[in-house]
Amino acid sequence: xxVLVIEDSPKLLRSLGYGLRKLGHSVELAADGREGLDHAxxxxxxxxxLDLMLPGMDGLALLRKxxxxxxxxxxxxxxxxxxxxxxxxxxxxxxxxYMIKPFSFDELVARxxxxxxxxxxxxxxxxxxxxxxxxxxxxxxxxxxxxxxxTPGEYAILEYLTLNRGRVxxxxxxxxxxxxxxxxxxxxxxEVMVCNLRRKLAAVGEESIVKTRRGYGYxxx
Amino acid sequence: MLAGACLMFTAxxxxxxxxxxxxxxxxxxxxxxxxxxAIVAMVERRGNMIEIEVTDKDMASLxxxxxxxxxxxxxxxxxxxxxxxxxxxGDPPVTTLSAGWSDFRDLRLPNGRRGRVFxxxxxxxxxxxxxxxxxxxxxxxxxxxxxxxxxxxxxxxxGLAIARGRDSLDTLLVSMYSMLGAVNVLLLxxxxxxxxxxxxxxxxxxxxxxxxxxxxxxxxxxxRVFTPHPPHELQAIIGTMNSLxxxxxxxxxxxxxxxxxxxxxxxxxxxELRTACEMGSRWPEDTEGVRAFFTxxxxxxxRMDRTVANLLELAKCDSRTNAVRNEHVRLAPLIEQCxxxxxxxxxxxxxxxxxxxDPGIVLNIDLDKLTMILRNLIENAVCHGTADSAVVCESVPxxxxxxxxxxNTARDIEPAHMRHLFDRFWRKDTARTxxxxxxxxxxxxxxxxxxxxIRLIVTLRGxxxxxxxxxxxxxxxxxxxxx
Numbered sequence: 095x096x097v098l099v100i101e102d103s104p105k106l107l108r109s110l111g112y113g114l115r116k117l118g119h120s121v122e123l124a125a126d127g128r129e130g131l132d133h134a135x136x137x138x139x140x141x142x143x144l145d146l147m148l149p150g151m152d153g154l155a156l157l158r159k160x161x162x163x164x165x166x167x168x169x170x171x172x173x174x175x176x177x178x179x180x181x182x183x184x185x186x187x188x189x190x191x192y193m194i195k196p197f198s199f200d201e202l203v204a205r206x207x208x209x210x211x212x213x214x215x216x217x218x219x220x221x222x223x224x225x226x227x228x229x230x231x232x233x234x235x236x237x238x239x240x241x242x243x244x245t246p247g248e249y250a251i252l253e254y255l256t257l258n259r260g261r262v263x264x265x266x267x268x269x270x271x272x273x274x275x276x277x278x279x280x281x282x283x284x285e286v287m288v289c290n291l292r293r294k295l296a297a298v299g300e301e302s303i304v305k306t307r308r309g310y311g312y313x314x315x
Numbered sequence: 316m317l318a319g320a321c322l323m324f325t326a327x328x329x330x331x332x333x334x335x336x337x338x339x340x341x342x343x344x345x346x347x348x349x350x351x352x353a354i355v356a357m358v359e360r361r362g363n364m365i366e367i368e369v370t371d372k373d374m375a376s377l378x379x380x381x382x383x384x385x386x387x388x389x390x391x392x393x394x395x396x397x398x399x400x401x402x403x404x405g406d407p408p409v410t411t412l413s414a415g416w417s418d419f420r421d422l423r424l425p426n427g428r429r430g431r432v433f434x435x436x437x438x439x440x441x442x443x444x445x446x447x448x449x450x451x452x453x454x455x456x457x458x459x460x461x462x463x464x465x466x467x468x469x470x471x472x473x474g475l476a477i478a479r480g481r482d483s484l485d486t487l488l489v490s491m492y493s494m495l496g497a498v499n500v501l502l503l504x505x506x507x508x509x510x511x512x513x514x515x516x517x518x519x520x521x522x523x524x525x526x527x528x529x530x531x532x533x534x535x536x537x538x539r540v541f542t543p544h545p546p547h548e549l550q551a552i553i554g555t556m557n558s559l560x561x562x563x564x565x566x567x568x569x570x571x572x573x574x575x576x577x578x579x580x581x582x583x584x585x586x587e588l589r590t591a592c593e594m595g596s597r598w599p600e601d602t603e604g605v606r607a608f609f610t611x612x613x614x615x616x617x618r619m620d621r622t623v624a625n626l627l628e629l630a631k632c633d634s635r636t637n638a639v640r641n642e643h644v645r646l647a648p649l650i651e652q653c654x655x656x657x658x659x660x661x662x663x664x665x666x667x668x669x670x671x672x673d674p675g676i677v678l679n680i681d682l683d684k685l686t687m688i689l690r691n692l693i694e695n696a697v698c699h700g701t702a703d704s705a706v707v708c709e710s711v712p713x714x715x716x717x718x719x720x721x722x723n724t725a726r727d728i729e730p731a732h733m734r735h736l737f738d739r740f741w742r743k744d745t746a747r748t749x750x751x752x753x754x755x756x757x758x759x760x761x762x763x764x765x766x767x768x769i770r771l772i773v774t775l776r777g778x779x780x781x782x783x784x785x786x787x788x789x790x791x792x793x794x795x796x797x798x
C-alpha cells in the first residue's frame with residue numbers, strides 16, 4: 095500500500111510514517127497543505143491520510159481541490175474536530191473515511207486496508223490464489239492454514255499483484271507502490287524481491303503463482 | 316374588550332330606549348292630561364248644579380267602538396256624576412284627596428286592554444246660577460248634574476278620571492326596543508368582525524416574526540427578522556431583535572471556535588502521546604526509535620502540563636477562588652527576569668529590549684500573578700515580534716499612579732485580530748501549527764489583570780506596533796518614580 099500522510103504535527107507525522115513503514119507500506123509525508131496537494135496531484139497513492147487544520151492550505155480546501163482535479167484516491171481524514179457537522183462536511187467533500195484524534199494505530203491501519211481493498215473492489219480481506227490465501231487484514235500469506243514466511247516487502251509485492259489479479263504490472267509500477275521518499279532503490283530490487291518471493295512460495299508448493307510477461311512485467315492469475 | 320364593547324352598546328341602547336320610553340309616555344300622558352283639562356274647563360257649578368258643557372257628540376270619542384277612551388266624573392263623596400265606564404275611581408279614595416291632586420297610572424280597561432288613566436281632583440268653575448232653569452230647559456245637550464245632598468256646593472270637589480288604551484304606545488315601545496335590540500346586535504357583530512379583522516391584521520407582522528424566530532436554530536443564526544413595511548411600533552422591536560441575533564451569532568461563533576480550538580489543543584498532544592507509545596510498544600527492539608518516541612513523549616507532556624496549568628489558573632480566576640498574597644515587588648528587576656527567560660528566542664530573533672522602567676517603582680501586589688502576567692506579555696512580544704526589532708518596556712505616569720507599557724513590532728497582526736486577542740485558545744494561525752503556544756497566554760493576562768484590578772489596554776499603533784498598557788490601581792503603588 096502506498097500512503098500519503100499530510101499532517102502538520104511533526105511528532106505525529108514521524109510516528110505515523112514510522113509505524114506504516116514498519117508494516118511494509120510505502121509512505122510519503124507532507125507537513126503542510128500546499129506540499130500535500132502537490133504530492134497528491136503528482137503521485138499515485140492507494141490512500142491519503144489527511145489532517146484538517148493545516149498551514150498553507152486547509153485540509154478541506156485541499157480535498158475539494160483534489161476532487162475537482164478528478165483525483166479519485168481514497169482519503170481518510172484524521173482530525174481533532176469531532177463535531178458531527180465537521181464529519182458530515184468532510185464526507186460530503188469527498189473523503190472516504192473520518193477518524194477522530196486521538197486514535198488507535200491498529201484501527202487506522204485496518205481502515206486504510208479497507209479503503210485499499212475498496213480501491214481494488216476486493217470485499218473479502220482474504221484473497222485466494224489457488225491454495226494460497228493472501229490475508230490483507232493480517233498481512234500474511236497462508237497455505238493450508240500455515241503462514242508462509244516472507245519479508246514485509248515481499249508480502250507487499252504479493253498483495254499488490256493479487257489485488258491487480260490478471261493485470262501485468264511493470265517493475266516501475268511495483269517499485270513506485272512499494273517504495274517512498276525514504277528509499278530510492280532501482281528496479282533491480284524488484285527483480286531480487288520477486289525472485290525471493292518465488293523461492294519462498296515454491297517451498298510450499300506454489301512455485302508458479304507469480305508469472306512473468308517478458309518485456310512487460312509480472313502478474314498473477 | 317369585546318365584553319366591554321358589548322356592555323357599552325347595551326347600556327347605550329338601554330339608555331336610549333328608556334329615554335324614548337319616557338318621552339313617549341310623557342307625550343301620551345300629555346294628551347290625556349290635555350283632554351282632562353279640556354273637560355275640566357267645561358265643568359261649571361251653577362248653584363247646586365254641575366254643568367258639563369260637553370255634548371254627546373264631544374263625548375263620542377269616548378265611545379269609540381274599537382278602542383274607546385274611558386271617562387269618569389265623580390263627586391267628592393264618591394258618587395258618580397258622569398261616565399261610569401271605568402269601574403271605579405280606585406285608590407286613593409277621592410274622599411281623601413284635595414283640589415289639585417292628580418296622577419297617572421296604568422290599569423286594565425273594562426274591555427281587557429292595557430290602558431293608562433289620568434285622574435285629577437278639582438273644584439268646578441263657578442258660574443252665575445241665574446237663569447239656571449232657562450239654561451237647563453234650553454237643552455243644548457250639555458249635561459246637568461245636581462250636587463249630591465250633603466255636599467257643600469261652594470266647596471264641592473269633583474274627581475275626573477280619563478283613561479285610554481295604550482295599545483299604540485305599547486306597540487310603538489315594543490317596536491322601538493326591538494329596533495334598538497336589533498341595532499345593538501348588529502353593531503356588536505360589526506364590532507366583533509371589525510375588531511377581529513383589525514387585530515388579525517395588526518398581529519400579522521407579529522405572527523410572521525414569530526414564525527421566523529421559530530424557524531431559527533444554531534444552524535441558521537445568520538438569518539434576521541424581516542417583515543415588509545412593518546408598523547412603526549414594531550420597527551423598534553425588530554431592530555432590537557436583530558441586534559440580539561447579531562450578538563447571539565457572534566457569541567455562538569466564539570463558542571464554536573473555542574470548542575474547535577480547545578479540541579485541537581487538547582486532542583492533538585494526546586494523539587501524539589498515544590501514537591508514540593503504540594509505536595514504542597509495538598517495536599521495542601528498535602532502540603533508536605523508542606528513544607526518539609520517549610523524547611517526543613516528554614516534550615508533549617511538558618506542553619500539556621503548561622496547558623493544564625494555564626487552564627487551571629483560568630478556572631481559578633473564573634471562580635474567584637484565587638488567593639491573593641500581596642507583597643512589595645520591585646517592578647524593574649521582575650521585568651528583567653521575565654526577559655531572561657526568553658533568552659533563546661531573543662537570541663534567535665536578534666531582539667533587544669529597551670528597558671525604560673524606573674527602578675524606583677515598588678508595587679504592593681501578588682508577585683506570582685504579576686510574574687505570570689509579565690511573563691506572558693513578554694513571551695508574546697518575543698514570539699510574535701519581528702527579527703532585529705526592539706521590545707520596549709517603560710513605565711509612564713498615569714492618573715492612578717503608574718502604568719507599564721510593553722510594545723513590540725508584531726508580525727501579521729491585523730485590526731480584525733484585536734477583538735479575539737483575549738479569546739481562550741485563539742491563535743492568529745488558524746492551522747494552529749507548532750506546539751509553543753496553546754492560545755491561552757493573553758487570556759490569562761486578561762483574567763489575572765481583571766482579578767488584580769489592573770486596567771489592561773491593548774492597541775495596534777500604526778499597522779504593526781502592538782502596544783500593551785497596564786495601569787496599576789492606586790493602592791498598589793508603594794514607591795513611585797518620584798520617590
